[in-house]
Amino acid sequence: MAQTKEWKDMTWQEKREARFDRWLNPPNVKFVNNEAEELYKKRVTRFIKAIKLEEPDRVPVMLPLGNYPATWGGSSFHELMYNYKKGNEIWKKFMAAFGDMDTFSGPAFIPSGRIAEAFPSKQQKLPGLGLPVTARMNEFVEGEYMKDDEYDLYMRDPTDYNLRVMMPRTSDFFAPFKNLPPMRGMLGSSMFINMLANPEIAGIVNKLQSKVDEQNKYMAAQVEIRDYIRAHGYPPLGGFGMMAGAPFDHFADALRGTTGIVRDMFRQPKKLQEAMEWYLNLSIESTIKNFPMTDSPVCIMPLHKGDDVFMSDKAFAEFYWPTYRRMLLAMINEGLVPMPFAEGKYTRRLKQITDTPPSGVIWWFDQTDMKEAKRVLGGISCIVGNVPTSVMITGNDQQVTENCKKLIQDCAPGGGYILAGGASCDNGKIENFKAMMNAAKEFGVYKK
Amino acid sequence: MSGDFVNLLADLKEEEVLKLTQQRLDSKEDPLKILEDARKGMEIVGKRFAGGEYFLPELVFSGELLAQVTNIVKPHLTGAGVQQKKIGKVVIATVAGDIHDIGLNIVDFMLDVNGFEVTNLGVDVPIEKIVKAVKETGAPVLGLSGFLTPAFDAMKETVEALEKAGLRKNLKIMIGGGQMDDEVRKYAKADAFGKDAMAAVTLTKQWYGVK
Ligand code: B12
Numbered sequence: 001m002a003q004t005k006e007w008k009d010m011t012w013q014e015k016r017e018a019r020f021d022r023w024l025n026p027p028n029v030k031f032v033n034n035e036a037e038e039l040y041k042k043r044v045t046r047f048i049k050a051i052k053l054e055e056p057d058r059v060p061v062m063l064p065l066g067n068y069p070a071t072w073g074g075s076s077f078h079e080l081m082y083n084y085k086k087g088n089e090i091w092k093k094f095m096a097a098f099g100d101m102d103t104f105s106g107p108a109f110i111p112s113g114r115i116a117e118a119f120p121s122k123q124q125k126l127p128g129l130g131l132p133v134t135a136r137m138n139e140f141v142e143g144e145y146m147k148d149d150e151y152d153l154y155m156r157d158p159t160d161y162n163l164r165v166m167m168p169r170t171s172d173f174f175a176p177f178k179n180l181p182p183m184r185g186m187l188g189s190s191m192f193i194n195m196l197a198n199p200e201i202a203g204i205v206n207k208l209q210s211k212v213d214e215q216n217k218y219m220a221a222q223v224e225i226r227d228y229i230r231a232h233g234y235p236p237l238g239g240f241g242m243m244a245g246a247p248f249d250h251f252a253d254a255l256r257g258t259t260g261i262v263r264d265m266f267r268q269p270k271k272l273q274e275a276m277e278w279y280l281n282l283s284i285e286s287t288i289k290n291f292p293m294t295d296s297p298v299c300i301m302p303l304h305k306g307d308d309v310f311m312s313d314k315a316f317a318e319f320y321w322p323t324y325r326r327m328l329l330a331m332i333n334e335g336l337v338p339m340p341f342a343e344g345k346y347t348r349r350l351k352q353i354t355d356t357p358p359s360g361v362i363w364w365f366d367q368t369d370m371k372e373a374k375r376v377l378g379g380i381s382c383i384v385g386n387v388p389t390s391v392m393i394t395g396n397d398q399q400v401t402e403n404c405k406k407l408i409q410d411c412a413p414g415g416g417y418i419l420a421g422g423a424s425c426d427n428g429k430i431e432n433f434k435a436m437m438n439a440a441k442e443f444g445v446y447k448k
Numbered sequence: 449m450s451g452d453f454v455n456l457l458a459d460l461k462e463e464e465v466l467k468l469t470q471q472r473l474d475s476k477e478d479p480l481k482i483l484e485d486a487r488k489g490m491e492i493v494g495k496r497f498a499g500g501e502y503f504l505p506e507l508v509f510s511g512e513l514l515a516q517v518t519n520i521v522k523p524h525l526t527g528a529g530v531q532q533k534k535i536g537k538v539v540i541a542t543v544a545g546d547i548h549d550i551g552l553n554i555v556d557f558m559l560d561v562n563g564f565e566v567t568n569l570g571v572d573v574p575i576e577k578i579v580k581a582v583k584e585t586g587a588p589v590l591g592l593s594g595f596l597t598p599a600f601d602a603m604k605e606t607v608e609a610l611e612k613a614g615l616r617k618n619l620k621i622m623i624g625g626g627q628m629d630d631e632v633r634k635y636a637k638a639d640a641f642g643k644d645a646m647a648a649v650t651l652t653k654q655w656y657g658v659k
Contacts, residue, residue: 132545136598139547258550262508266460309551309644312503344626367626389597390631399631423627425597 007290012357015335019297020048026295029230036233043102044235047418051298051337051382053359055415059408059444060102062237062384063433064392064421067108067136069094071427077136078127081113084221091225095232098430100437104234106225108424109138112218115211121171123254136426145170146255148263151275154255158282159183173207176200230295238300238339244283245301246324246340247276252305261305265319272319280323284330291334298337298362307344316352325356332360339364339384343423350376359416366422371410374417383411386422387436393428397435404439412444419444453482457489457517458496460509469520479524486517487561494561497554498646504550507557534565536656537587541569541578542625543602548595551625551645555591558645564652575602575609582615589652590619592638595626603628603636620655622648 005014024044031037042057049056070080073090080087087107095104116126123145127135145166146154154161160183167174180195196202230236244250251272252261264272305311306320331338339362342349346368353363358380365373365385373383387403395403404419411417419440453472456464472482493510496502538559542552549571556568567585569577582590590610592603603623610616621638624647633641642648653659 135545137596141547258504259508259512262505263512265505266462266509310504312501315503315505388629388631389627390600390629390635393597394600394631394635423597427597 010335012333012335012360015333016297016337017335019293019335019337022293023235023296024048026230028295029227031233032231036231039233040230040235043233046102047235047237047298050416050418051359051362053379053382053414053416055446058446059412059440060418061437061440062103062418062420063101063436064387064389064424065104065433066424066426067110068424068426068428068433070107070110071136072430076127076134077110077138078113078133080107080110081116081126081128084112084218088221088225088228092228095229095234098433101234103237104229105236106222106229111138112214114214115218118207118211119171119173123170142253142257144257144260146251146260148256148260148268151268151271155275155278157182157184174204176204236296238296238298244287244327246303246306246320247279247283247327248306248320248324249304250279251275258305265315269319276319276323280327283327288327288330288334288336291331291336297335298339299331300339300341300364302341302343304343306349307342307346308348309344313348313352316349321352325353328356328361332357337362342366342368347372353377354380356380362418364418364420370407374411378414378416382416382418384418384420386420389421389423389425392421392425392432392436395432397429397431400432400435401439401442404436405443408439408443412446415446453485454489454492457486457510457513458492460493460506460513462513462516465513466516466520469517473521473524479521482521483518486514490514490557491561494558497558498649504554507554511557535563535653535658536589537565537567537585538589538591538652539567539569539578539581539585539587540591540593541573541581542571542593542595543578543599543606544572544574545602546594546596546599547571548593548625551595552593554645555593555624555648558649559591559652562649562653575606578606579609579613579615582610582619583613588618588620589655590621591642591648591652592621592623592636593625594623594628597627599625599627600632600635603632603638607637620651622651624648 007015010018024041031040043060046056046058046060050060067077069091070076070087072094075086075090087110091106111126113126113128116129120129123141123143125131125139125141127133131139150165153165163177163183164180168176168178176198179198180201181191186192196205252258256264306316311320328338341364343366346365350368350373354376359382362382362384363373363377365383368386370383370385377383387400387407391399391403407419419436453465453468456468469482473479490510493502493506497507540552540555540559542549552568552571556566559566567581567587569581578590592606594603607616607621610619620640622640622642623633623636623638624642624644628641630641640651642651
C-alpha cells in the first residue's frame with residue numbers, strides 16, 4: 001500500500017495499519033502455492049482482528065509448543081545445539097504432521113553448541129555444558145552481577161560498562177577486556193591497532209573470528225526454517241526477537257538479581273528510580289523511535305518480577321508500572337503492538353494495568369484468572385492464555401478440551417481473545433495439542 | 449526497649465534496628481534476649497506476609513536484617529543458646545533439574561516462623577539426597593518445590609523412590625511452586641498441593657495435628 005502521509009504525521013493507528021499491512025503482505029515471502037498464501041492471510045487477519053478487539057471468524061490459537069517438536073521427533077535440546085539441519089528437518093516434519101496451526105516458528109532459544117562451548121559464560125548453563133546432556137532447557141544463572149554502587153558507572157556509559165566490567169565478570173574468556181581502554185575514546189585506526197597489539201586481546205579477537213563460519217551456518221539454518229515455515233502459510237507472531245522488557249526487570253533480572261534489587265528498593269529507591277527512568281529514555285530514543293518495518297508488529301515481552309507474589313500493589317505502582325507503561329505507550333506510538341507475557345500471577349495487577357489506549361496492548365497471561373482478566377481488560381486489551389501446562393502434559397485430550405472450552409466461554413465473547421498456554425510444554429502427547437487446536441474450531445467460532 | 453526492637457524489625461527499619469541492637473549489647477543486655485526479640489519480629493513479618501500486607505521484597509529484606517542482627521550479636525553469645533521448642537521436623541527441597549529457590553525459601557521462612565524445624569536441602573536436589581534426608585531426619589512431612597514442567601517427572605520419580613525405600617507410608621508429601629497444581633499432585637502421587645507458603649504451613653500443622 002502506498003504511503004500517502006509521512007511517518008511522523010501519522011496517528012498511531014495509521015502507523016499500525018501500515019505495519020499490519022506489511023504483516024499481511026510480506027514482501028520477502030515466496031509462498032509455495034496459492035492455498036498457502038490464502039491460509040497465511042486468513043491466519044494473520046484472525047490475529048489482527050483479535051488485537052483490535054473485534055470478532056474474527058474464530059478464536060485464534062497460539063499452541064504452547066516451545067521446543068516440543070524436538071521431543072516429538074526423538075531428538076533433544078543437546079543434539080540440536082550441534083545439528084542445526086536435523087532440527088530443521090524435524091520441525092518441517094512436525095509441521096506437516098500437525099497440519100493446521102495459526103502460527104508456528106522454528107527451534108526457540110537453542111543456541112549453537114560449538115559457539116557456546118568456545119565462549120563459556122557464568123550466566124548460562126546448557127545441556128552438556130554445566131547441565132546433564134539430557135536437560136530439556138537452558139539455564140540462566142541469576143546473580144548480583146552488577147554491584148550495588150555501580151548504577152552511576154553503568155548509566156554514565158553502558159557500552160563501556162558492559163565491555164570492561166560486565167563481560168570480564170561474567171566470562172573468564174573475556175577477562176582481559178578489563179584492560180581495554182575506554183571505548184568512548186576509540187577514534188582512528190591506530191587506537192584499534194594498539195588495542196590489538198595486546199596479545200590477550202588479539203587472542204580473543206582471533207578466537208571470535210574463528211567462529212564466524214559456524215555462526216553463519218547457525219544463522220543460515222535459522223533463516224532457512226523461518227522462510228520455509230512462512231512459505232507454507234504459517235505466519236510469525238512475534239516479529240523480531242525479543243525487545244527490551246520492563247525497566248524494573250532490566251535491573252532485577254540480569255544485573256542485580258532478586259536479593260540485590262530488593263535491597264535497592266529499601267536502601268536506594270531513588271537511585272533505582274533514576275536508573276529506570278534513564279533506561280526508559282535510552283530505549284525510547286535508541287530503539288523504539290523509528291523502529292524499522294518488521295515481519296510482524298507484535299513484540300513479545302516477558303515480564304518477571306512485578307507479579308502478585310513479587311510485590312505489593314503499592315510497589316507495583318511505584319517501581320514497576322510507571323516506566324513500563326511509558327515504554328508501552330512509546331511502542332504503541334510507533335505502530336508497534338507490545339505483547340507483555342505476564343509470567344506468574346497477574347490477577348491483582350489487572351486493575352492496575354487498564355490505563356493504556358484501547359487495543360494498544362496484548363496481554364498474555366501465565367497463571368492469571370482469565371475470567372477476571374476478561375472482566376477487567378475487556379474493551380481495553382486483547383487477552384491471551386492460559387491452558388495449564390499440567391493439563392497439557394499430564395492430562396488427556398478430553399481434559400484439554402474441557403479446559404479450552406471453559407476458557408473460550410469466559411474470554412472469547414465480543415472478540416479480543418487468543419487461546420494459548422500459560423508456559424510452553426516441551427513434552428507431552430501430540431493429541432493434547434490437537435485437542436487444543438480443535439477446541440478453538442469447535443467452540444470458538446463467532447456467529448456472523 | 450524490647451517492644452520497640454520487635455516492632456522496628458517488623459517494620460524493617462534497618463538503621464534503627466542495628467543501632468538499637470548495638471545499644472542493647474552496650475547496656476549489657478542478655479544477647480539471647482535480643483535474638484529472641486528478633487525472632488518475635490520475624491514472626492510478625494510472617495503474619496504480615498500471610499495477611500497480604502508484606503510481599504517478597506519485605507520477606508527478603510527482613511532476612512537481610514535478621515542476618516545482620518545475628519552477626520552483631522553472635523560474638524557476645526556465651527555458651528549454647530537455648531533452642532526454641534519446635535513443633536516438629538519438615539524436609540523441603542526443589543526437585544532435580546530445577547533451580548528456582550525463591551518460592552522454596554519463602555516456604556522455609558514461613559514454616560520456620562510458625563515453629564517448625566526445617567531442613568532445607570536447596571535446589572536441584574537429586575532424588576537419593578531427598579530419600580537420605582527423609583530417612584535421617586525421620587521427618588514425617590516433606591515439601592517438594594518445582595517451577596518447571598520437567599519438574600512434574602522429577603516429583604513423580606522422587607515419590608516413587610521414597611515408596612521403594614519403604615519410607616512413603618509414614619510420610620506426608622506436599623508439592624508447590626510455579627507450574628504445579630492439583631493435576632500434578634495426582635500425577636506425582638503426592639498427598640497435597642499448596643498454592644502458597646501459607647498453605648505449606650496449614651498443611652503441615654494439619655498433619656501434625658496442631659492448630
Ligand atoms: C524468577 C524466575 C527465574 C529465576 C530463578 C531465580 C531463583 N533464584 O529462584 C531464573 C532467572 C534463574 C530462572 C531460570 C529459569 N527459568 Co524461570 N522463572 C522465574 C519466574 C519469573 C518466577 C518464579 C518465582 O520465583 N516466583 C516467586 C514465587 C515466590 O512465587 P510463587 O510460585 O507464587 O510461590 C509461592 C508458591 O509457589 C508456593 N510454593 C513454592 N514452593 C512450594 C512448595 C510447597 C511444598 C508448597 C506447599 C508451596 C510452595 O509458595 C510460594 C510463596 O507463597 C517464573 C515465572 C513465574 N512467575 O512463575 C519463571 C519460570 C518458572 N521459569 C521458566 C523457565 C523456562 C526458566 C528457564 C528454563 C529459563 C531460562 N532460559 O533461563 C530457567 C530454568 C532453570 C532451571 N533449571 O530451573 C518458566 C518455566 C516454563 C516451563 N515450561 O517449565 C517460567 C514458568 C516462566 C514462564 N512462564 O515461561 N527463572
